[in-house]
Amino acid sequence: MAGLRDDPVLGINDIKREEKELDTETEANTKAEDKAHQGQGERDMAPPAGSSIHRSGSRPQLDLSKAAIQGNSEDRDPTILLPNQSDDISSHLALDIGGSLIKLVYFSRHENYSIDDERKKNVKERLGISNGNRRSYPILGGRLHFVKFETHKINECLDFIYSKQLHRGGIDSHSWLPYAPANETSVIKATGGGAYKYADLIKQRLGVTLDKEDEMDCLVAGANFLLKAIRHEAFTHMEGQKKFVQIDQNELFPYLLVNIGSGVSVIKVDGDGKFQRVSGTNVGGGTYWGLGRLLTKCKSFDELLELSQRGDNRTIDMLVGDIYGGMDYSKIGLSASTIASSFGKAISENKELEDYRPEDISLSLLRMISYNIGQISYLNALRFGLKRIFFGGFFIRGHAYTMDTISFAVQFWSQGQAQAMFLRHEGFLGSLGAFMSYEKHGLDDLMVHQLVERFPMGAPYTGGKIHGPPLGDLNEKASKVRKI
Ligand SMILES: Nc1ncnc2c1ncn2[C@@H]1O[C@H](COP(=O)(O)OP(=O)(O)O)[C@@H](O)[C@H]1O
Ligand SMILES: CC(C)(COP(=O)(O)O)[C@@H](O)C(=O)NCCC(=O)O
Numbered sequence: 255m256a257g258l259r260d261d262p263v264l265g266i267n268d269i270k271r272e273e274k275e276l277d278t279e280t281e282a283n284t285k286a287e288d289k290a291h292q293g294q295g296e297r298d299m300a301p302p303a304g305s306s307i308h309r310s311g312s313r314p315q316l317d318l319s320k321a322a323i324q325g326n327s328e329d330r331d332p333t334i335l336l337p338n339q340s341d342d343i344s345s346h347l348a349l350d351i352g353g354s355l356i357k358l359v360y361f362s363r364h365e366n367y368s369i370d371d372e373r374k375k376n377v378k379e380r381l382g383i384s385n386g387n388r389r390s391y392p393i394l395g396g397r398l399h400f401v402k403f404e405t406h407k408i409n410e411c412l413d414f415i416y417s418k419q420l421h422r423g424g425i426d427s428h429s430w431l432p433y434a435p436a437n438e439t440s441v442i443k444a445t446g447g448g449a450y451k452y453a454d455l456i457k458q459r460l461g462v463t464l465d466k467e468d469e470m471d472c473l474v475a476g477a478n479f480l481l482k483a484i485r486h487e488a489f490t491h492m493e494g495q496k497k498f499v500q501i502d503q504n505e506l507f508p509y510l511l512v513n514i515g516s517g518v519s520v521i522k523v524d525g526d527g528k529f530q531r532v533s534g535t536n537v538g539g540g541t542y543w544g545l546g547r548l549l550t551k552c553k554s555f556d557e558l559l560e561l562s563q564r565g566d567n568r569t570i571d572m573l574v575g576d577i578y579g580g581m582d583y584s585k586i587g588l589s590a591s592t593i594a595s596s597f598g599k600a601i602s603e604n605k606e607l608e609d610y611r612p613e614d615i616s617l618s619l620l621r622m623i624s625y626n627i628g629q630i631s632y633l634n635a636l637r638f639g640l641k642r643i644f645f646g647g648f649f650i651r652g653h654a655y656t657m658d659t660i661s662f663a664v665q666f667w668s669q670g671q672a673q674a675m676f677l678r679h680e681g682f683l684g685s686l687g688a689f690m691s692y693e694k695h696g697l698d699d700l701m702v703h704q705l706v707e708r709f710p711m712g713a714p715y716t717g718g719k720i721h722g723p724p725l726g727d728l729n730e731k732a733s734k735v736r737k738i
Contacts, residue, residue, distance in 0.1 A: 321483050323678065332678060334398040334484065336361075347420040348692070349464075350472065350684035351448025353516030354540060355648055356411045357685040358401045360420050398689070400682050402648070408452060412459045421460045441465045443688040445472040472687025474521060474529045477511050477644060479690055480679055488644065488675045491657035492665070499675060510640045512631045513683065514647035516540035520634050533634050535627065539649030542623045549619070550612035558616050559653055565617030570610060572598025596622035623649075624656050628663025628674065635664075635672045643674050648681035662725045 323332045350357040403411035415421050421442055444456075444464040453464050480487045482503055489498045511521040511529075517540060520533035543555050552558040574583050575590030576599065582589045597618055600610055631643050643664060650656055657676055664674040679686065 323484055323486060331400040331402075331682065333400070335395065336397065337395045346423050347415065347442050348685050348689035349442065349444040349446075349449070350469075350682070350688060351405060351408075351444060351446040351452055352684070353447060354405055354543070355515075355681065356403045356405050356408060356446075356448065357648075357682050358399075358403075358411070358415070358420075359682060359685040359689045360399050360401075360418075360424075361396055361689075362399060362424060363396050398686075400679060400685075402681065405448060408448075408455065409459075412456065416460060421462045443467055443691055445469050445684050445688040467688045467691050469684055470519065470521060470529065470531055471527070472684040472691065473511065473513050473519070473646070474523055474527070475687035475690050476679075476683035476685070477523065477646060477677070477687075478506075478526055479686055480677055480683070481506055481644070484679075487678050489678070490661065490673060490675055491654065492661050493658065494654060508638070508640055510631065510635050510638070510643045511683075512627065512643060512645050512647075514539050514627055514645060514649035515681075518627055518630075518647075520631065522634075522638050522640065532638065533630065535630055537623060537626060539647060542619055542649065546616055546619050549615045552612070552616075555651075559620070559651065561613045562616035562620045562655065565611070565613035565615070567593070567614060567618040567621055568599075569614045570600050570618040571596050571621070593621065593625075617655075620656060621659055624659035625663045628660040629667055631660075631674070632664045632667040632672055635668070641672050643672060645674060645676050646680045646683045650676060650680045652678075652680070658725060 319338045320336075322335050322337070346362075347358065347360040401414070403414070418424065421440075440461065441463050442465065445467045446469055449464050449466045453466075456462060456464060481501055485500065486498045488501060489496050491497075507528075508522060508524045511519075511523050513519045513521070516538055518535045518538040519531055520535075521529050522532045523529045543558065546552060546558040550558060550561060552561060571593045572595040573590060574588045574592045574594045575581065577594055578590065580590055588594075631645070635641070635643050645657075645660060650660075657674075661674040664672050677683070
């Protein structure tokens, strides 16, 4: 094939030979993929080669069949592979502009797309195989990427979008989609309050209009997509142990979704598009970061979280034992180590304000807010008789102590009847929902049992390391409560 790359003018025999090669390569790729699945012991879950979800009409669509997380089980905000994606979707980008963070989801074609592929595309087009706006040959996969920026640094986010030309369908979209109308991507989907607040700025900087989607609709759509379509998305986290949970699609609803962003929304989800926001609290992620910054002078959220890992909250929090002379208050099920009053010990007359360590303050604050949210969540689950509570939002930050505290509160108050679960794409529910809203991507058509996970099945589910004092012996405390 020497010289082909340099010489775009091909003879008909070259074109036919190219065409044959293309088909052979496609077949080989399919086989290789099937083999890879077999190697993971997941052959039974893979659909027959070439099968994909039902698609109607001739508009390019997102193909979620075989959608899977890329990377190992501990990766943060992992990329989602779409191995069967064959259409080059123009809806490349969606935004969730929240009170604290901007979340981006964007689609890219498979990285291996190369000049070779461009050559094959030309061949197809010359042969007249191209089918209007729909290609009739696979582009062999794509990816969903997840990126976030701080909302107050929105200009950095816009620079990023511009540098990758995401608002115009990606950096190489013009060579790829020569037939796409120039204004096709001039509207991008956006949700969150910032979709209203920053609409003018975005129009000014990128020349695009935001098509605004309701934040709650998007949160629910994003959560349902992840819970139905992505294996190893949801997990429990107790005493430092992370365990993935496989959710039977038929038993998913109803569930409680608690999104801990700047503030907290509590949503009862009954189905796709069927939900009710049943509660909320203004004591959320913004409270931890805002109050934490005031009290510790930390420069970043992560610095505040790191501080908490070296903290001991017992110097700040008033424990039951502090009040009861070191004893449990067993009659009402409280051990001596239970926090009786968050920050209650910071009133000591023997200490100056400077004597309270930022590390301890950060941990007290983290425990107070996480525990409180866990408790409110449990009460709402109880209100509606729900057993499963999924937590999303970037307050969680994949942080082991935060998740353990929330789980502890749910477990303790429900006496083990309700379960807290977390999502690997915790903070991207809204942006995913906005992305999905470009089209009805046919979630109902998805044969979820056919979806496969790409990281090795044998990956250890170790969970994050716990820093800080133990939360307490849950079994001991719970049994005490039951005795009352
Ligand atoms: N880098 C960060 N900067 C600011 N807040 C962060 C960061 N990482 C995690 N957080 C936490 O995430 C919260 C925002 O979560 P998010 O789900 O993005 O909500 P929102 O939509 O309100 O921005 C913050 O209030 C803070 O607690
Ligand atoms: C107003 C919000 C929906 C905005 O979402 P966010 O940017 O915090 O993710 C949220 O902050 C919230 O639900 N606050 C709690 C308000 C309340 O119920 O008291």
